[in-house]
Amino acid sequence: MPRVCFQLQVKRDRIEEYKTRHAAVWPEMVRALYDTGWHNYSLFLRPDGLLIGYFETPVSVADAQAGMAGTEVNARWQAEMAEFFEELEGLAPDEGFLQLEEVFHLEDQLPPDVQEVM
Template identity: 35%
Template sequence: MKRFAFKMYLKPGCEAEYEKRHAALWPELRRRIADSGVRNYSIYWDRDTNILFGYQEVTGDANSQDAEAADEITHRWWDYMADIMEVNPDNSPVTVPIKEVMHLD
């Protein structure tokens, strides 16, 4: 199992909408993420910077942010979220991997 941490950027004033949309995460997206081998997935919001911090454990080679492995459901979700986050030209979230420097079980 690989651990993957990353940050994304939430647009100012979109905090409540971001939480609302994730509270109603599409069941088909939830299944897609699980079926792709992603486990223990969390997203945290830093109120001071509007940076979103994501963490997930991955059994396969791809992670939930991997644009090359994204399917139609994931692309629809990215399109749905594009108005409230910083995104790439394909509407995938701007994702910056964060290097692990310490781990303790």
């Protein structure tokens, strides 16, 4: 299953409101994310606004993004969230994030005897 990590920059003066909005994401948005392959999805926010996101998907990243792009709720959510971010250059946040390269995954390097126990 592909693991995806990405970063965005939240505007410093919008950090508290961004956190408030994510404390109660619309139920239809949560359902749409899950239904389109955004699983084990988490967001981490540094005090200076650096946002790191992580999700796993049973489909490709492009398919997960396309699935969400096809939903009405995503269009509404992205329109509301776009104002919170720096340097999107006209892209929606879910299209304008910088995907990070995975360079290490513990389970990929565990010896076979440990993997058998898992």
